[in-house]
Amino acid sequence: MSPVLHDDESRPAFADGLSIEARSVWAKHDRDTDGWLPLWRHMADSGMVAGFLWDRWLPLQVKRTIAECLPAGLDDARRLAVWLATTHDIGKASPAFACQVESLADAMRAVGLDMPPLKQFVDRKLGPHGLAGQALMQEWLVERHGWSRPNTLQVGIIVGGHHGVPPTASDVKTLVDHPDLVRTPGCEDLWRKVQWELLDRCADVCEVGDELAGWRNVRLSQPAQALLTGLVIVADWIASNPDLFPYFPDAEHSHDEDRAESAWRGLDLPELWQPSEPTGSPAEVFASRFSLPAGSRLRPVQERAMQSARSMSAPGLMVIEAPMGEGKTEAALAVAEIFAARSGAGGCLVALPTMATGNAMFPRMLDWLKCVPDLRPQPGRRSVLLAHSKAALNDDYAALVRAGSRDVRGVDTDGGSGEWRPAADQSAAPAELVAHQWLRGRKKGMLSSFVVGTIDQLLFMGLKSRHLALRHLALAGKVVVIDEAHAYDTYMNSYLDRVLSWLGSYRVPVVVLSATLPAARRRELAEAYAGDACAETDLVAVAQALGYPLITTVEPDGRIAPEPVAASGRAIHVHMERLRDDLTVLGERLTQELAGGGCVLVVRNTVDRVLETAAFLRGLFGNENVSVAHARFVDIDRADKDSDLLRRFGPPEKSRQHRPTGRHIVVASSVAEQSLDIDFDLLVSDLCPVDLLLQRIGRLHRHVRGNDQSHRPEKLRTARCLVTGADWDTLPPKPVRGSTLIYRDHALLRSAAVLELFLSGTGPHGHTVRLPEDISPMVQDAYGNGTVGPSQWQDAMAKAAAAQELHEARQEEAAQYFQIREAGRAGRPLLGWVDAGVGDADDTRRGRAQVRDTRETLEVLVVQGRADGVWTTLPGLSEKRGGLELPTDAVPQPRLGRIVAGCGLRLPYQFSIPQVLDRAIEELERNYVPAWQSKDSYWLAGELILVLDENCRTRLAGYDLRYTSTDGLEVTRAE
Known part of the structure; x- marks a missing residue:
């Protein structure tokens, strides 16, 4: 042809x-x-x-x-x-x-x-x-x-x-x-x-x-x-x-078609994925697509999700609400396969809240893809992408990059002159899954068929930015899966709603996942996707739908059907108790609880509280029995921390030989809330919004360990959550300042009010939260408009609500500034579509701030400077990567450059204050190394370098910094 x-x-x-x-x-x-x-x-x-x-x-x-x-x-x-x-x-x-x-x-x-x-x-x-x-x-x-x-x-x-x-x-x-x-x-x-x-x-x-x-x-x-x-x-x-x-x-005398055929063969793009609809029963499909633990059974929500997808007149929006650990991700991928076959989609995007959750999801998608059939007689390669700014540091993705690299000089990253790297060993990854060389770069990467990325990559679809049409082309051909849909604020939700309106106009199938979705948000998602096609009565029904788990389907013609789904039978009763926010009190209580051993997760809302708590508990329990997890580690150490958590506290079949047999305490920030399949005997948590608290509770007795939890220490066979991080003696309780800065008073007070019945023991089940039965009622009460909490709290709660309403209105207004309009009537041209936009949408801290209501913060690469002036990689890095000498008069070898790039670290909130930010940049630029800015310096060009002394300390913009692989970055104001 x-x-x-x-x-x-x-x-x-x-x-x-x-x-x-x-x-x-x-x-x-x-x-x-x-x-x-x-x-x-x-x-x-x-x-x-x-x-x-x-x-x-x-x-x-x-x-x-x-x-x-x-x-x-x-x-x-x-x-x-x-x-x-x-x-x-x-x-x-x-x-x-x-x-x-x-x-x-x-x-x-x-x-x-x-x-x-x-x-x-x-x-x-x-x-x-x-x-x-x-x-x-x-x-x-x-x-x-x-x-x-x-x-x-x-x-x-x-x-x-x-x-x-x-x-x-x-x-x-x-x-x-x-x-x-x-x-x-x-x-x-x-x-x-x-x-x-x-x-x-x-x-x-x-x-x-x-x-x-x-x-x-x-x-x-x-x-x-x-x-x-x-x-x-x-x-x-x-x-x-x-x-x-x-x-x-x-080429003056080349024939048109011969020239084009030769070029197309040279480009060698992976051809279109043509999915076939799975025909077996849900149980058969799941068994053929996913590596399920021995003896596991299909969960009702997984089975019903596939049945609902098959029964829809055409693929549309599906919202799956189910408890943590119910296999929502596998359900979404199975639904995506059905939707793709019926809609003609050529791929799938899975959007997650953070880079860490994206990294965790990527190998799961690859495993699924290896099991998904294709209608083509001889299925070829499938192009894949890990879409975030540090994807090159991910080992799974790096292997696919090597498999997809070819030595074609002009096959650049974004249609211009470009950063390109030599071809490498193509045996490093399966030939059928490749990160194709041409389909890389921040503009073209999303054109890959299968993408795992941060939610920003999806939200950029609603941002006035250069080459926006490319992102629309990329997403209009996929099934979109949005995980952790509860994790976004008003600003981000404004972008998400605008994106959903465009996805609906493209008839793009969308699957939304959440364990803790407020009913009002469920309605907003349905309305954004269906637009004028849906009736107000149906939207009211969506907002009023009871039952949990719950599957809501929205068809392209506007028909909406919320449907309760039977629970899986996995149930956990959690005893709730308040704990005074005092380290001495915490230490005494944990000494009691861990008398017979056990594993405890203590979740703090700020890194400073994590470090303070860990230091105190080490004095009581010993350094070897207390570890920390938070976002203030360099990337290599952060990945090692996550791997270690999964190795020691993951599912029984994976952690049995490594789980501490005595007592161990992990003090973590909110990084422990999502996408880590970890399991503890006891939970201590700072007061936080109730949906996030429930996510944290999802790490408590997550798996069955022995009959009736008999493999857990005897005192800890009943699941218990101790809630701290507030002054419980005031009316209403007063959260600690760091929590208020992050979550704001309104969400914290509504959460405290919903928890009050359980913490005081005055509810119908005393101190017991029943999961999953109580998840949806607690979330709906916390995020609804009804009165919750004792009467003495209401004046303070009303003031917090008014402040929150004003804050959200400002967020909504700010989000509109660079946001594209909804799709206009047919025939109306896209004249000035991205006028007064942001230029290029970059996956950088500054770029992500365009679709997140956050201040710009600094990312640095951390190295150590010895007294003799030689720079080295940080000491203590795993796999013999620490303490390696770095040349400053030449471009480091690729392995060294990759190690330094793996020591990226986002500086904390103190460095987002404008005057501190400016001063920090000025001081960091003194570490400028001309050789590292070469076009051949793929890993290091354009990066700011933070140089620590031999004790891994330095001073920056009036703050003292100290880094250890044990505790990460500690920041104190210089005296």
Whole structure:
């Protein structure tokens, strides 16, 4: 099949019959070699690539969105996509562009296409070739094909936006006011003749001449416009690669199709995943896809999720609410497989709250993918991506990167000159799963078929940013799984709701997971996805739905069905008790509880409290019996901490030989709340929002250890949670200051009010919280509008509620500033779609702050400086990585560079204060190492270096810093 035409061997080459003037127009130039590419050739290349992309790479789910508003459906959609890719650079046939290379401009002048010299063309930047192309396309459609001018804009904007930013109305007016940018005065007719000749040839080659009349009254949806823009960008980037599409004069006589076929083989993109719907029973499907522990049974929520997915008239939104440890992730992947087969999706994105949760999920997705069949007779490779800023440090992902690396110079990261690394051993990972070389970088990476990433990668879809259409193209072809949906604040939820509205307009299937989702939030998710299609009565029913576990389905036509699901039978009764916030009291209580041994988890809301508590408890129980876990470790140590927690406190079948036989206390921050399958005999927790407390309780007696927990110490066979971190003697209780700064008073007081019945023992079950029965009622009471707590608390709680309402209103307002609008009516062009945006959406601390209501903080790479001036890697790093000497007069070897990059550390909140931040940056820049900024320094270029002395101490911006692999970073104000 021809990539442009459907099976027409007699079609002439693109350039056949073109005038000498049209042949003289150039599109690409290489200053180093003086090679060049005429515009007609780049047009032909781009159209060919678009045909390959459509036929071999683009998911059916995307094609349907483009096709739904066209008379001949998918056939028309393919023609339109290829034609737009072929014509996208027509704006280069303009003097504002052509004057840039004097030798090529002279060749055009020689055939009559006059233009001013570059230095005299002072206004030329007002007419970038994308904008000029939009204007030419619109004018040509009006003059040649009788379109109304308003209708041309929905097509023209795709040409205008192919460099990542659709023009604004102001841009269009500026070009109208400067016609000399498009045609040189005095030879306007010749310029017009050439422009129309090229556009006419594009229409002939793409076989759209007859269709254009029928498309005059078509109203392209905004989602279709965004997807076509994204597809044109991808086609342009591939066709602009000189290694794949060589420049003239070397390639002057190459045949159109031979050239394109050769380039496509050279690019070697993994082809489209074509999922087949699993046909067995839920139990059979789960057994074939997941490595389940021996003797385990399918949970009711897992079985019902698959049944619900199969019974929906079309894939839509599914919200799965179920207790911690119920296998929601496996349920979501099974549903995603069904949804993908039915919708025509070509991949899956799993979005999680943090990099740590993403790293934990990535190998689980890889294991699932190895078991998922494909409709293709000979399934090939599948492209995968771990999407966060430190993915290169993940060993699983690094192996796939090596498997997907090829030595193609021009296959860059983002369609421009780029950071690329040599090919390596391809035997390091299974050949069928690769991180393909071309599908990397912050703009193209999401085009991979299977992605695990932080929630930011999804929220960027709602952010006004350059090349936003690429992210929409990437996500519109996938099933999206959103884990830990309760973990986001008003600011992030505003972005998530906007993203869900676009996903709904693309008919992208979405699965949302949570153990502790407020009912009001459940309604917001359904309403955002379904938009105007859902009835108010159905939304009310969603908000009022009782039962837990609960599965809520939202179909594309707006039908909504919340359905309670039977519990699995896994139940735990937890005795709740308040504990005075005093370290001496804590020490005495733990001495009592651990008289017969046992493993305790103490969760503090701040790292400072973690370190203070650990230091005190070590004095009582010994250093070897107390360990800490928090986010203030360098990446290598943080990963080792997580691995050690899983090794010692994970499921019985994995931790039996390593679990402490005596007594051990882990003092942790909120990192212990999510995605770590760890199990303790006793829990002590600071007061926190009730949904987070329930997540923490999910680490208490998480697994059965012996009959009736007989393998646990006798005193700890009853699950107990001691709640501290507040002054319980005041009315209402007063949380410690650090907790208030993080969670705010309203959430903490509502949580304390809901817990009061259990802590005081005055509830119907005394001090006992029954899981899972009490999870949903506790969450709904805490996040609802009803009165909770004793009457004496109400005045303080009302003030906290008013302050919270104001805070959330400010968050919502701030979130709107850089947020794209909801999809507008069909036919409305994406004019100014990302106007006044943020530029590029970066997965950096600053970039993530665009979709999170957080202050910018500093990330540093931590090394040690010896007294003799030599720098080394940090002492104590595992696997013989510590204490290695680092060259400062040359680029470190890749292994050394990777170790240093693995010592990344985010400095704490003290360094987010503007004046402290500025001072810290100034001081850190004194550690600038020129050799490390080389383009060959993949791991270290552009990073700030924090140098510790021989005692692993330093002073920064008025604070004393100390780092140990045992406790991480300690920060105190310098005296």
